[in-house]
Amino acid sequence: MDFIQNFPFFSIILSMFSGTVCSVLPRKAARWVNTIVVSVAGILSLILLIYLIGTGESYTYMMGHFPAPWGNEIRAGILEALMALFFCIIMLLSMLGGRKKLDDEVVESKHNLYYILVNLLLSSLLALVYTNDLFTAYVFVEINTIAACGLIMIRQNGRTIEAAVRYMIMSLLGSGMLLLGICMLYDLTGHLLMSNIKESVELIMAEGTYHVPLLITIALMSVGLAIKSALFPFHAWLPDAYGYSIVSSAAMLSSLVSKGYIFLLMKIIYRVIGFDVFDGSRIIDVLFVFGLMGMIFGSLNAIEENDIRRMIAFSSVAQIGYIYMGIGMGTQAGMTASVFHILSHAATKSLLFIAAIGLTDVSGGSRKFIDLTGAAYRNKWAGVAFMVGSLSMVGVPMFSGFISKLLFAQAAVQNHGKMLPALIVLAISTILNAIYFMKTVIRIYTPVEESKYESITFKNMKLYAVTLVCFIILNVVLGISSQPIVDLIEQGLAMFA
Amino acid sequence: MIYLMLLPILFPILMGISLLVRKEMKNRPALLITTGVSLIITALLGLLAIILARGEMLLLFNLTATLPIIFKIDNMGMVFAGMTMIVFVCAGFFSFEYMKHEQKEKRYYGYYLIVFGILMALCFAGNIITFYLFFEILTLSSMPLVLHNGSREAVMAGLKYLFYSLCGAYMALFGLYFLNKYGNTLSFSEGGVINAELAAGNIQLLLAVAFVMILGFSVKAGMFPMHAWLPAAHPVAPAPASAVLSAVIVKAGVLGIVRVVYYLFGASFLRGTWVQTAWMILTLITVFMGSMLAYREPVLKKRLAYSTVSQVSYILFGLSVMDAGSVTGGVLHVICHAFIKAALFLCAGAIIYKTGKTRVDELRGIGKEMPLLLWCYTIVSLGLIGIPPTGGFVSKWYLAVGALESGMPGFSWVGPVVLLISALLTAGYLLPVTIHGFFPGADYDYQKLQKKEPNSFMTVPVLILTVLSVLVGLFPNVLINFIQQFVTKIV
Numbered sequence: 001m002d003f004i005q006n007f008p009f010f011s012i013i014l015s016m017f018s019g020t021v022c023s024v025l026p027r028k029a030a031r032w033v034n035t036i037v038v039s040v041a042g043i044l045s046l047i048l049l050i051y052l053i054g055t056g057e058s059y060t061y062m063m064g065h066f067p068a069p070w071g072n073e074i075r076a077g078i079l080e081a082l083m084a085l086f087f088c089i090i091m092l093l094s095m096l097g098g099r100k101k102l103d104d105e106v107v108e109s110k111h112n113l114y115y116i117l118v119n120l121l122l123s124s125l126l127a128l129v130y131t132n133d134l135f136t137a138y139v140f141v142e143i144n145t146i147a148a149c150g151l152i153m154i155r156q157n158g159r160t161i162e163a164a165v166r167y168m169i170m171s172l173l174g175s176g177m178l179l180l181g182i183c184m185l186y187d188l189t190g191h192l193l194m195s196n197i198k199e200s201v202e203l204i205m206a207e208g209t210y211h212v213p214l215l216i217t218i219a220l221m222s223v224g225l226a227i228k229s230a231l232f233p234f235h236a237w238l239p240d241a242y243g244y245s246i247v248s249s250a251a252m253l254s255s256l257v258s259k260g261y262i263f264l265l266m267k268i269i270y271r272v273i274g275f276d277v278f279d280g281s282r283i284i285d286v287l288f289v290f291g292l293m294g295m296i297f298g299s300l301n302a303i304e305e306n307d308i309r310r311m312i313a314f315s316s317v318a319q320i321g322y323i324y325m326g327i328g329m330g331t332q333a334g335m336t337a338s339v340f341h342i343l344s345h346a347a348t349k350s351l352l353f354i355a356a357i358g359l360t361d362v363s364g365g366s367r368k369f370i371d372l373t374g375a376a377y378r379n380k381w382a383g384v385a386f387m388v389g390s391l392s393m394v395g396v397p398m399f400s401g402f403i404s405k406l407l408f409a410q411a412a413v414q415n416h417g418k419m420l421p422a423l424i425v426l427a428i429s430t431i432l433n434a435i436y437f438m439k440t441v442i443r444i445y446t447p448v449e450e451s452k453y454e455s456i457t458f459k460n461m462k463l464y465a466v467t468l469v470c471f472i473i474l475n476v477v478l479g480i481s482s483q484p485i486v487d488l489i490e491q492g493l494a495m496f497a
Numbered sequence: 498m499i500y501l502m503l504l505p506i507l508f509p510i511l512m513g514i515s516l517l518v519r520k521e522m523k524n525r526p527a528l529l530i531t532t533g534v535s536l537i538i539t540a541l542l543g544l545l546a547i548i549l550a551r552g553e554m555l556l557l558f559n560l561t562a563t564l565p566i567i568f569k570i571d572n573m574g575m576v577f578a579g580m581t582m583i584v585f586v587c588a589g590f591f592s593f594e595y596m597k598h599e600q601k602e603k604r605y606y607g608y609y610l611i612v613f614g615i616l617m618a619l620c621f622a623g624n625i626i627t628f629y630l631f632f633e634i635l636t637l638s639s640m641p642l643v644l645h646n647g648s649r650e651a652v653m654a655g656l657k658y659l660f661y662s663l664c665g666a667y668m669a670l671f672g673l674y675f676l677n678k679y680g681n682t683l684s685f686s687e688g689g690v691i692n693a694e695l696a697a698g699n700i701q702l703l704l705a706v707a708f709v710m711i712l713g714f715s716v717k718a719g720m721f722p723m724h725a726w727l728p729a730a731h732p733v734a735p736a737p738a739s740a741v742l743s744a745v746i747v748k749a750g751v752l753g754i755v756r757v758v759y760y761l762f763g764a765s766f767l768r769g770t771w772v773q774t775a776w777m778i779l780t781l782i783t784v785f786m787g788s789m790l791a792y793r794e795p796v797l798k799k800r801l802a803y804s805t806v807s808q809v810s811y812i813l814f815g816l817s818v819m820d821a822g823s824v825t826g827g828v829l830h831v832i833c834h835a836f837i838k839a840a841l842f843l844c845a846g847a848i849i850y851k852t853g854k855t856r857v858d859e860l861r862g863i864g865k866e867m868p869l870l871l872w873c874y875t876i877v878s879l880g881l882i883g884i885p886p887t888g889g890f891v892s893k894w895y896l897a898v899g900a901l902e903s904g905m906p907g908f909s910w911v912g913p914v915v916l917l918i919s920a921l922l923t924a925g926y927l928l929p930v931t932i933h934g935f936f937p938g939a940d941y942d943y944q945k946l947q948k949k950e951p952n953s954f955m956t957v958p959v960l961i962l963t964v965l966s967v968l969v970g971l972f973p974n975v976l977i978n979f980i981q982q983f984v985t986k987i988v
Contacts, residue, residue, distance in 0.1 A: 394663070397626075409671075409674045427668075430667050442656070
């Protein structure tokens with residue numbers, strides 16, 4: 001066994017231990033530890049990705065001393081490594097971009113707690129990505145939930161506490177359903193390791209018994225994870241949680257936390273239930289329809305919104321809808337499009353959150369559109385970044401959003417039954433996206449005669465500006481040279497099956 | 498040598514961006530010289546690219562494995578590129594005087610240059626994905642021209658423009674997914690790319706796709722039922738920007754339709770289908786409706802915008818007949834209409850600049866105040882109506898003859914009749930300005946008369962465009978032979 005194969009384990013355990021260490025370190029040291037750990041986890045994932053491309057096959061890694069069918073397992077393939085790498089990049093950039101706001105808005109004694117939570121979040125995300133057994137998955141889903149609640153609540157005012165409570169309730173409901181599903185699956189198959197469950201499920205399907213319980217299990221797990229990732233109509237917790245928490249939290253919640261659950265769902269679809277069984281169940285149509293509805297209603301809500309942060313949050317509902325639509329198509333192409341959209345949306349949405357905070361900061365802290373008039377002239381970097389993010393969301397070529405839409409549409413064309421609804425809703429949703437994002441872009445680029453607010457120069461926001469540039473580059477790279485990444489995703493999905 | 502074709506695209510875009518990011522310039526002449534020199538250099542580079550890199554294909558990079566970004570200069574692209582360069586240079590020099598009384602000149606010139614580069618890219622695009630890419634960017638980069646004066650009316654018009662155009666672009670993109678599946682390639686090729694084997698059994702689906710794509714690009718060309726943005730957006734822009742919007746940017750939609758119909762689906766695939774019939778009906782409705790709306794519109798610039806709606810559908814009618822003669826007429830009208838409409842908008846701009854008058858009924862005696870300008874206006878108006886010896890006559894002649902010869906039941910004579918009625922209406926809405934301008938009536942107070950002829954920055958561009966539109970009519974054979982040569986290959 002190669003040394004590199006240990007890397008998934010290393011990165012999970014490293015981020016978990018550094019979380020513990022952060023509690024006793026001074027504030028600045030904790031910040032450094034956090035930055036370094038996220039970077040190291042990213043580098044480890046990158047090396048692992050290169051290694052896996054080299055070997056061309058995935059492997060499982062036994063944790064502890066119990067061999068299968070008991071014990072815990074980690075599995076690493078191209079897709080897992082790619083996801084882990086991407087999550088680390090986004091987390092690093094979100095933390096850097098929001099660092100100043102963290103200093104401004106959170107009391108100093110809470111900073112260490114924040115870094116602990118972020119490290120825990122990273123470790124749970126990595127575990128969700130790499131896990132090969134449902135028990136570990138469930139444990140880290142819970143850790144993830146708790147860390148996410150903490151991230152929302154770290155800036156304490158009425159709004160965030162309310163948002164965190166809401167999030168907690170909905171999220172626990174989701175976890176509960178997932179747990180029920182896992183229990184029933186254990187009952188049906190007698191296993192917790194993914195590969196073993198899949199074999200048993202195939203047997204059950206072949207014998208034609210236990211169809212109804214299996215269907216209910218699939219439903220419970222899908223809906224549970226759908227609630228946690230804010231699929232329409234389970235999105236009620238989302239706007240407040242994303243809209244009022246501090247900016248790094250909002251960026252991470254929208255682009256990492258919800259995506260981690262979606263990735264877990266994909267893993268369950270491929271590695272636990274089996275793609276064909278899932279495709280055969282009607283649950284897939286439910287996800288498809290909810291996805292389509294989310295695409296429209298999320299955007300409609302965003303159009304009505306008068307608060308830029310909540311608008312971006314509602315746009316997430318629409319984008320999550322895209323991802324579920326892709327899953328719901330029940331084809332390999334649809335799944336590829338969904339995975340790509342996870343990446344593209346993560347890169348774009350965190351960019352938008354970080355850029356929006358720069359714009360509100362130069363508008364007296366107000367998030368109302370009327371105050372944001374001309375904000376792009378007061379903070380030029382944030383203005384450009386927001387425009388890039390918006391264009392990507394609308395689906396203008398050269399940016400990542402266009403490639404997602406292209407992949408979704410091409411997947412839709414291949415599926416005769418779902419082609420028409422998917423294409424029509426894609427069209428409507430594109431127009432709706434354009435309405436609220438372009439409206440905002442025009443608003444921030446409308447010159448004002450005499451501004452009551454001061455402009456900010458590059459000197460006062462070096463780190464922030466550099467972060468934005470990195471985000472923009474990430475977006476353009478995904479938009480221009482998407483083919484290698486799509487190829488990787490396809491290879492990874494092939495390894496999944 | 499092959500990379501030469503990137504120069505007329507990249508140079509103006511880079512110059513435009515450099516103008517936009519630079520600090521506000523105190524020194525106005527420096528700004529004007531930069532812009533003027535950039536315009537001329539771009540036109541020369543365009544010419545050079547056309548001469549040296551004609552017919553070659555440049556693969557820039559692959560967006561995805563199946564979607565390459567390709568540039569190729571073919572004959573159709575050359576016609577559009579030539580028209581674009583002439584109008585852009587003329588209107589650009591006109592702006593040097595006109596923009597004196599507008600704010601934010603630097604921003605205007607920046608976007609003006611960017612739009613120029615994007616249009617060159619559209620003309621040189623070698624496949625539908627490249628075309629779509631620049632089509633989207635064209636919308637986004639031309640919107641600041643519409644928004645320029647920042648008034649509420651302008652912002653509403655700009656938003657309208659944006660949403661109509663995005664809708665249209667998305668409808669065009671919609672077809673791309675299907676072409677990717679049922680076509681041999683996405684590159685523009687004479688006679689179409691549809692794979693007959695794959696398409697068998699899906700003909701109706703593909704026809705619907707073709708229709709949606711035509712409708713999508715027709716948004717930019719202002720065809721009924723998606724024309725409503727045009728009369729709102731064109732007049733609110735500064736006059737030279739209205740000129741390029743009306744004369745050139747609407748032609749981007751026309752070029753899109755030409756590419757879809759003749760270079761992707763192929764005329765033989767669409768001829769005689771319901772798509773052709775429906776499309777033709779829409780163009781005829783637009784021709785008539787645009788003229789009627791222009792006829793009862795009191796504001797001169799809006800009247801000209803409605804006239805664009807009507808005249809661009811002349812071109813689309815010619816294209817929809819799919820007969821060699823009518824398509825030749827359509828392509829020729831692309832050029833004629835560009836010169837004429839640019840000249841008309843520039844005249845309207847000069848009148849606004851000198852007198853501040855916008856409504857047609859205020860323009861009594863304008864011919865006494867600025868005779869040279871109104872003479873130009875009159876001559877190009879005659880061209881738009883279709884009176885020899887101007888270019889408009891030749892193009893409309895070919896349009897009508899092509900329609901008559903096509904032998905389509907009903908349409909072969911309904912079409913020319915509608916064109917004729919519309920020509921009468923055109924006379925009705927354009928000539929009153931001339932009549933009241935030169936013959937203000939007995940009660941006109943000649944004592945108050947002041948000479949208001951604008952300076953040569955304004956008159957020379959208008960004069961050049963007028964002369965060109967007449968020259969096309971006097972010596973049409975050069976152009977017609979050239980156009981016919983490549984049109985017969987695609988029809």
